[in-house]
Amino acid sequence: MKILVTGGTGYIGSHTVVELQNRGHEVIIIDNLSNSYSTVVDQIEKITGKRPVFEVFDLTDKAKTAAFFQQNSDLDGIIHFAAYKAVGESVEKPLKYYRNNLESLLNILDGMQEYKIPSLVFSSSCTVYGEPDELPVSEAAPIKPATSPYGNTKQISEEIIRDTAANSSFNAILLRYFNPIGAHESALIGELPIGVPNNLIPYITQTAAGIREQLSVFGDDYDTPDGTAIRDYIHVTDLAKAHIAALERMAHKKSKEKVEAFNVGTGNGYSVLEVIRAFEKSTGEKLNYKIAPRRAGDVEKVWSETTLANNELGWKAEKNIEEMMASAWKWQLALEKK
Ligand code: WQD
Numbered sequence: 001m002k003i004l005v006t007g008g009t010g011y012i013g014s015h016t017v018v019e020l021q022n023r024g025h026e027v028i029i030i031d032n033l034s035n036s037y038s039t040v041v042d043q044i045e046k047i048t049g050k051r052p053v054f055e056v057f058d059l060t061d062k063a064k065t066a067a068f069f070q071q072n073s074d075l076d077g078i079i080h081f082a083a084y085k086a087v088g089e090s091v092e093k094p095l096k097y098y099r100n101n102l103e104s105l106l107n108i109l110d111g112m113q114e115y116k117i118p119s120l121v122f123s124s125s126c127t128v129y130g131e132p133d134e135l136p137v138s139e140a141a142p143i144k145p146a147t148s149p150y151g152n153t154k155q156i157s158e159e160i161i162r163d164t165a166a167n168s169s170f171n172a173i174l175l176r177y178f179n180p181i182g183a184h185e186s187a188l189i190g191e192l193p194i195g196v197p198n199n200l201i202p203y204i205t206q207t208a209a210g211i212r213e214q215l216s217v218f219g220d221d222y223d224t225p226d227g228t229a230i231r232d233y234i235h236v237t238d239l240a241k242a243h244i245a246a247l248e249r250m251a252h253k254k255s256k257e258k259v260e261a262f263n264v265g266t267g268n269g270y271s272v273l274e275v276i277r278a279f280e281k282s283t284g285e286k287l288n289y290k291i292a293p294r295r296a297g298d299v300e301k302v303w304s305e306t307t308l309a310n311n312e313l314g315w316k317a318e319k320n321i322e323e324m325m326a327s328a329w330k331w332q333l334a335l336e337k338k
Contacts, residue, residue, distance in 0.1 A: 007081030069111030183331030219294030265304030
């Protein structure tokens with residue numbers, strides 16, 4: 001199939017391009033390089049031996065996006081990653097997030113309607129569930145009021161897709177990610193946080209690499225076994241493979257509704273201290289950390305119910321927490337060498 005991957009030089013996008021090419025699909029990347037580097041295309045080519053077509057422009061530019069679709073009206077599907085995703089920044093600059101994340105989606109949907117592109121896979125997030133009432137959280141759980149403008153753009157995007165698909169010819173699958181971590185086994189692509197990392201895993205690997213002095217564990221007074229917050233960490237390659245499964249479900253007309261949502265997680269929850277132990281065990285590195293106050297806006301505990309994705313997508317996460325930690329460390333060491 002000929003697939004457009006927006007945000008394809010980003011962390012999850014690049015890993016998904018690799019998996020698409022590994023399955024023989026033809027890939028076009030659109031990215032504005034606002035939060036990634038064009039060298040990622042070279043690394044993808046090194047991994048798969050095939051260079052994806054790469055177009056650099058901003059999807060909020062209506063004219064440029066329409067012109068792209070006019071040139072590529074034969075697309076079999078679109079995986080839409082392109083969006084800003086820093087929770088904290090979205091609180092400081094809500095308009096930047098609403099304009100970018102929603103306008104780019106609207107321009108993509110215009111193109112899909114105009115040229116009857118049949119399938120859309122949308123990058124959504126477990127943040128739509130907020131602090132779930134029940135754990136593990138299933139797709140039937142209520143959508144809670146968003147706790148950040150970033151999370152709200154994901155909720156609003158899901159609604160826009162549902163309303164548009166209702167009277168269009170395309171099908172859509174919303175993939176609700178839990179916490180993507182780790183890197184491709186080649187260590188040629190991975191997470192490239194710019195500046196001080198917000199997320200736990202890059203902060204851990206940068207601390208172990210001596211780039212950061214000490215990891216702060218944000219709170220050990222939560223209602224969890226060891227007091228630290230729990231998340232469902234999933235290897236980025238397992239996450240990438242879920243996108244292929246979603247595309248193939250729609251290509252083979254197996255969708256049961258016009259728009260379907262699936263949780264993409266492992267179904268296992270790990271606390272911050274358990275992640276640190278797993279990192280130390282799998283790498284032999286001793287991590288320097290201290291307990292610090294809670295971080296505002298953090299959810300206490302969330303992990304996924306994945307039977308719907310397992311049964312309907314025929315997809316299941318394979319890598320365990322030690323393998324995820326080892327791949328994150330291997331990537332950090334590769335970055336040091338660059
Ligand atoms: C994980 C846990 C922190 C850093 C965010 C977004 C979510 C998705 C993934 C986009 C939490 C703790 C972290 C640190 C720590 N992004 N932590 N010290 O917040 O679960 O999810 O990233 O889709 O939408 O909200 O991920 O990695 O920031 O935090 O103790 O230096 O690690 O408190 O419990 P989070 P995270």
